[in-house]
Amino acid sequence: MDNETVDRENWKARGYLTSEEVDHPPREVLKGGAVAVIECPQRIPCDPCSESCPVGAIDMENVNSLPKVDYGKCTGCGICVENCPGLAIFTLDCSGQDTCQITLPYEFPLPEAGEEVEGLNRKGEAVSNVTVTRVKPKDRSVGDTSTVTVAVPEESVHDIRNIRRKE
């Protein structure tokens, strides 16, 4: 679904977006390398994502618009992920052989590369175990947010949007 048609009232009642309400990049785009996916449902005055993108890949009609990624320009650098105060941006990369990489913003105590964690859906439910492949702490972020990258099965790339460390 196009970002401009996200039903805000349903989102507010639920507290999270459903996969159907997200503007997913086509598979051929993900196979070509990392791109950003923006899951920002609220038309509030906010634009660090667009302002921080070094290649102008995030379109916003005005500061209250929902941002939209131009996959033809996006390099998947992740700068917008680290600059989004709403933790609403992820990068997805399915260029690898068997798995996809999801880079997500993360505000809890950081896991370590190689750690097995639970991959959670938008509702916070466990989807599958996934492996952390990269950790970028806040002090190395170009914005204000730590990021964690996990390897996930391709069939889960549009579902997993958070992680939970195991006890």
Ligand code: SF4
């Ligand atoms: S990942 Fe990089 S190039 Fe793509 S939209 Fe974000 S800041 Fe721009």
Ligand code: SF4
């Ligand atoms: S910076 Fe984040 S919260 Fe703000 S408009 Fe962009 S995606 Fe939405």
